[in-house]
Amino acid sequence: MTGYAKIRFPSALPQLDKEFDYAIPDGLEVQFGQLVRVPFGRDKSLKTGIVVGTSAQSEFADKVLTIQAIESVKALITNEQLDLAIAVARRQAGSVGELLSQILPKRYKKAESAYKESATKPIASTPASKVVRELDVLERVFAEFDFTTTNGLYDWALQFALLGAEQLRLGNSSLVVLPDFRSVELFELALTELALLEKSIRNESSDTGSEKYTNYLRSLDEVAIVYGVRSTSFMPAKNLGLILLLDDADESHIEQSAPYWNSRDVLLQRQELAKAKMLVSSLSPSTEMLRLLDLGYFKRVSLQNAKPLVRITANHTRLDDETFGYISNCLKSGKPVLIQTATLGQFAGVACKNCRELRKCHDCGGRIWVNSFKNFACRSCKFTGQLGPCQCGATEITSIKLGSSGLAEWLGKAFPGANVVHSSGDEKITSVPAGATLVIATIGAEPEVEGGYACVLIADAYSMVAGSRLRSLEQSSLRWANAASKASSQGIVVFVGLTGEIAEQMKNLDFFAMIHADYLDRVELGLPPAVRLVSITSQSSADLQALETALNQTPIASLLRKIPGSNSQIAYTYPYSDGVDVAETLVTLSASVSSKSKFRKPGQRLFRISMDDASVL
């Protein structure tokens, strides 16, 4: 026996979320990050654990068992990854074990035996990124790059790749975290252009298991540009020098399983732990980023040159003649037009015949429409029945087709000569040929076209900002900005149905000012992200009540402000400074209530705790 090993289990069970001591048998050498087989539980059956340390003594010397075998000679988890998992678990009221099980790659024996460390190749010389000077002096930067593309390369992709190359020259890795598969592809175009693909490692959920595993192994050994979707936030990175994050407001950066972390929060922790630099880029910032800028934790660096021209129309039911004529001319002269719509489905509404104002539900303020039984019905709640008079006093109504499909469908019919292409979430078209194509795309499914679109029409601007959710402006803004970036350098962006201050801000595509105003409003109202918002959800309302009662007896009760909830969910806002206390208390209380619950089902957890729930409010 040559001392003890500290073992953690990659398991979501909160009871197992600590280090266990095991004796290291003679002749066996263990290393941090290796997987080992250890006897565990009453039946001493073998379980896989991760070595997270060694020691000469153990306070459990009377009950220690012995490591039976080494399962993976190669260390699969780094010290940095464990520290990050601990930090994230603490912040998110989660367990280290569940994060380790998310981080640990699925192993493929064939891929592992085929894998060998590749010799380091020199990298091609590249010009310096236009943000490199700022990054020399600043630790954390929020950068706005150009809207337009050059030779099909998005400015963000080019700058990210140039910064990655710069890090490689310094002997450092960089981590590039992107919102979706589309942006991964776009980033790869830039890597290819700069001959950096060989020095890069991709992490993409659609890759095969063995591809993912091989790439993971490479990221343990090579100094490289490690890039991919949100789980890349936890990937190994040798000599991490720089963290790059794109579009942090995008909802796909939120992990949908416990402990519901998001790329931005994880990377902020990682930046501090690794003492790396960090750059967040987006054409439209998140309100969280505005908070960090207002605190001075991040510095804004705007590197935008020309922006596309903008046209705003106030009417949301039809297009004015000038815009119509413009689209018509684009198509006639063989140039592509993009129409962004919220949904391809029918989207009818009811307006007052007198004042043209949209009729809203008395109960919830949702949109009123005429359903298939020819009754008035609310789109948000269950209301159906009679409609009272409008605010203006008139009772006569007229039914209209709102933005989206109504307008898009009508446009398709209005230009019979054009080649009309539909792209939506299911049948996503990634690119269309240049020419007289009228593309009608749902949000996030906008195809690329060589040279960019002559006209990008945001058809649902009106209904997108009319949403009642806290995040609707922020989400819409990001979608608009990303659609606008698909316009050619001589192109025009048209917003249909925008009025007031937002219309003013969009005249020069000032997404930053628009979101900043939104953030300041939230500070005033004490809403996220000025504060954090925790939600606790459970199928068992009795246990949820028990948790609430217990919570009210703890010292953190005074820090929490209750948000109206339901039988199955309670929610509170709380200050950032008390996050760790709130998380710790919730972990303890939820464990004790769960253990006494009559409701608890095998395998299923009783409480779902989300420390930053963006869907409430």
Place this chain on the structure above:
DNA sequence: AGCACGCCGACT
């Protein structure tokens, strides 16, 4: 997760 320990009702 498993699995044993343990403290209450129906049985030879």
Place this chain on the structure above:
DNA sequence: GTCGGCGTGCTC
């Protein structure tokens, strides 16, 4: 008297 119900708690 004891067989077994599953609620409670531990696993280095």
